[in-house]
Amino acid sequence: MHSSRIETFLRVLSTVLLVLTACLVGFDSQTKVFFYTYARKATFRDLNALYVLVWVDAAAAAYNLIQLFRSFRKDLADNSYTYLRWGTYLLDQELQAASYVVFAANTAAVQASVLALTGEKSFQWMKLCNRYTRFCIQIGGALACGVIAAILTVIISSISAYALFRLYSPKHFLLLKGR
Template sequence: MENRLLKAEGSLRFFAIVFLVLTAVLVRLDTETKLIFISERKATYKDIKALVILVTVDFAVAGFHLLQLSKCLILASVGGKTVGSSTNLTWLSFLLDQMVTYVSFGILSASTQAAVLAITGESHLEWTKLCDKYTRFCYQIGGALFCGVASLLVMVLITSISAFNLFRLYSHNHFLILKGR
């Protein structure tokens, strides 16, 4: 049972890494140049600060999941048996998974809000619609944000497995009392 759970967690972490790196690379490499009036104007991810933070956070979260994936591979290779008391490590893994998921959700929400402003503009602040001029740029950002949502859904599943791994260590009869070994 534990070995199958480790394999499932490892597979989900692998898919999270793929989606996170895909999101960051699509955003980072997205540029479009247009001739506006007599000058060339280039749209890049650096024009929207939320996208700059998204790239940084996604690479950092992918690195975290890579470390956790290596933990899953090592534990699976020794048959899923942990050495010594693992309650503290399980708590740490659970809390870090929660933190990473919430940070990813926050930055993805901010990036989506910035993308919506790029599509609709804001007449009261005299912000023009960026996507009227740079359509390919906006489509690629939309695809990248879709990959970000996919990574977020995978991270929710990972967090669920992490919560299961933590709370199965505790007794079902008494609140937060460790099971006897």
């Protein structure tokens, strides 16, 4: 399989996982009735980390989608497109920064979710996942998708770097290989 096909496949998979994460977290809710009168609804807005995660994943998915459209417009397999490859590489470095942000948002959401799962006696925080089980299971699945998507974006950035730097001579710094 050609590296651009692999890159395209990974971009599509990453975009799907990012959208899936944002949708699973954003649309997840569960309502419980306490004491026969008080209804409490758990949503992603209850934890700031989940709220940030939805927006970060949506932005990263949109960026991936833009890069996918760009890759369908131009086939950059020819050496004459070296400047375009540099542009793609620099944009993919932004993708790498975005993958760090996605990973950080997922890590913060995991940390907040663990507190919701286990509680914290010293702060008198109750366990919430024993009451909102379905909500917590769906959030856990979404977080797993988000971590996989962040790893895929790092792989995409590595493929982009390889596609650029394979055009250059290994013996002379930044000198293009002869045809």
